[in-house]
Amino acid sequence: MNDLLDHLDTSAAARDLAPVEEGLPADCNTRDVLDLYRRSADPRVAPAIFRHAADLRDRHVGRSPWWSAGVSAIVPCELEPLCTYCTFFSRKAVATSDIVSAVRAIADLGIRHLHLSGGTRLPVKGEPISGYDRYLVDLVVAIRDAADVEIEVNVGPSLTRGGVRALKELGVAAVTSSLEVLNAELFAAFKPGDSLKGRIRLMELCEEEGMPIRSMMLVGLGETDADRIDHLLFLRRFSMLRHLRLSRYMPFPGTASGGVRCSPWPVARLTAIARLLYPTLDLGLAAGNDPDDMALWWLAGGGNQVIGATASMKDPRGKAGGEARAIPVGERVVVHDNMARVTRYLGELGLTPSFAPQSS
Numbered sequence: 164m165n166d167l168l169d170h171l172d173t174s175a176a177a178r179d180l181a182p183v184e185e186g187l188p189a190d191c192n193t194r195d196v197l198d199l200y201r202r203s204a205d206p207r208v209a210p211a212i213f214r215h216a217a218d219l220r221d222r223h224v225g226r227s228p229w230w231s232a233g234v235s236a237i238v239p240c241e242l243e244p245l246c247t248y249c250t251f252f253s254r255k256a257v258a259t260s261d262i263v264s265a266v267r268a269i270a271d272l273g274i275r276h277l278h279l280s281g282g283t284r285l286p287v288k289g290e291p292i293s294g295y296d297r298y299l300v301d302l303v304v305a306i307r308d309a310a311d312v313e314i315e316v317n318v319g320p321s322l323t324r325g326g327v328r329a330l331k332e333l334g335v336a337a338v339t340s341s342l343e344v345l346n347a348e349l350f351a352a353f354k355p356g357d358s359l360k361g362r363i364r365l366m367e368l369c370e371e372e373g374m375p376i377r378s379m380m381l382v383g384l385g386e387t388d389a390d391r392i393d394h395l396l397f398l399r400r401f402s403m404l405r406h407l408r409l410s411r412y413m414p415f416p417g418t419a420s421g422g423v424r425c426s427p428w429p430v431a432r433l434t435a436i437a438r439l440l441y442p443t444l445d446l447g448l449a450a451g452n453d454p455d456d457m458a459l460w461w462l463a464g465g466g467n468q469v470i471g472a473t474a475s476m477k478d479p480r481g482k483a484g485g486e487a488r489a490i491p492v493g494e495r496v497v498v499h500d501n502m503a504r505v506t507r508y509l510g511e512l513g514l515t516p517s518f519a520p521q522s523s
């Protein structure tokens with residue numbers, strides 16, 4: 164009998180589960196977490212695990228989804244070669260004024276939190292300020308002057324300690340370093356120009372500098388169950404980790420990586436296991452998921468940040484997909500407002516999104 168399953172008490176007698184106070188024990192071992200993850204594949208076992216995870220979410224981060232937004236491709240990706248699955252890189256620099264316009268339009272929707280994301284420029288060894296340090300500092304200052312929003316940044320492993328420190332002084336809410344897949348061979352195969360070590364190093368720098376960390380895990384590249392659980396447990400060393408997002412692999416046409424789209428089931432099960440390991444973490448859905456995945460995500464203990472609007476600087480005049488409302492911003496930029504659809508989906512779950520995180 165798995166000790167952790169005992170801990171969760173998924174027996175028939177416990178179907179009417181009392182709320183759980185805490186997640187999995189801090190000293191739980193890899194083998195038991197892996198076993199729990201594997202058992203969660205069984206639809207007869209998963210609901211009890213999901214229920215515990217959702218109870219923890221309710222208890223620790225509440226039941227109120229809150230809006231964030233994303234502005235992507237703010238800086239070119241200089242990796243050579245590019246990651247084999249990537250379609251969202253840009254090779255072109257963008258005018259700061261266009262990024263600021265997009266941010267202003269997002270703020271006009273009432274959204275008060277956003278992520279600026281872009282490609283990678285690996286820092287130069289031995290140079291105290293390099294990579295995208297200086298660029299991001301200038302950009303954050305420009306945005307601060309134009310809009311009242313909380314800013315997070317995600318530019319791969321492109322920051323030095325000096326950059327992290329400067330962004331912290333500017334009040335940047337978090338730095339993202341996505342490990343994507345914690346299997347060195349797979350990482351090298353899919354991200355041959357990138358640096359897993361550099362990404363881990365950036366998380367360590369954030370930890371040392373007291374900068375909140377957001378990270379991501381890309382599910383479905385071919386990693387094993389053990390890789391997935393090792394990845395989740397590896398994150399235990401980062402006390403500054405505030406947000407983990409799970410991407411669902413999707414082979415985009417025209418990319419070299421191939422393969423098949425990841426099913427939603429492992430993403431939901433990993434969300435539940437992550438919640439049991441990290442009761443207070445924000446657990447989000449990233450690339451490859453869409454609002455159709457939200458119900459399962461919520462059932463499995465995900466929450467609470469949701470994305471209401473996006474703008475891509477790669478294709479600033481791009482058309483809104485699906486039901487998103489396209490908001491032209493000046494002549495060059497379009498913001499895609501998806502708040503109506505997400506609000507409707509959340510409403511069907513009995514949830515009402517707000518503009519700021521609310522405690523339980």
Ligand code: SF4
Nearest residue numbers: 240245246249252282
């Ligand atoms: S680092 Fe990011 S932007 Fe650059 S190729 Fe890889 S996934 Fe795309």
